[in-house]
Amino acid sequence: MKRSERSDAEIQLSKQVVQTFLSVRAEHKCEYCGLDFFASVSNYCLWQKDHIVPIKHGDTDEMSNYAAACFPCNVVFKAQWNPKNHTGSDASREQLVAVTRDYIAGKRLQAELHFESQRKMVRWNR
Numbered sequence: 001m002k003r004s005e006r007s008d009a010e011i012q013l014s015k016q017v018v019q020t021f022l023s024v025r026a027e028h029k030c031e032y033c034g035l036d037f038f039a040s041v042s043n044y045c046l047w048q049k050d051h052i053v054p055i056k057h058g059d060t061d062e063m064s065n066y067a068a069a070c071f072p073c074n075v076v077f078k079a080q081w082n083p084k085n086h087t088g089s090d091a092s093r094e095q096l097v098a099v100t101r102d103y104i105a106g107k108r109l110q111a112e113l114h115f116e117s118q119r120k121m122v123r124w125n126r
Ligand SMILES: [Zn+2]
Pocket: 030, 031, 032, 033, 034, 035, 069, 070, 071, 072, 073, 074
């Protein structure tokens, strides 16, 4: 069945099944930074489905290529970064997630340094 032939209800049910599977597999946390999606409604709103290897880099739109990720990890820090450029081509899902986690930790550290410099610049001191 083509996607265009599916009803809105079928598509919504499919998205809910995928989200439930991803959440359980990831123990309800961002697979990159550990943010607990169910600790607050704000955290829940940050929950996204990430393509571990971006589709534009040739990987597939399948469960094995999905990770539960928060918005900052998925969009701000990872973006279109391709973990396969840093692993062997036959890397496991776990290896791809691990190398992505390390990459995001580095990007987050850079952001924290910038953030602290901005705090000083605006003389924020609460
Ligand atoms: Zn995260």
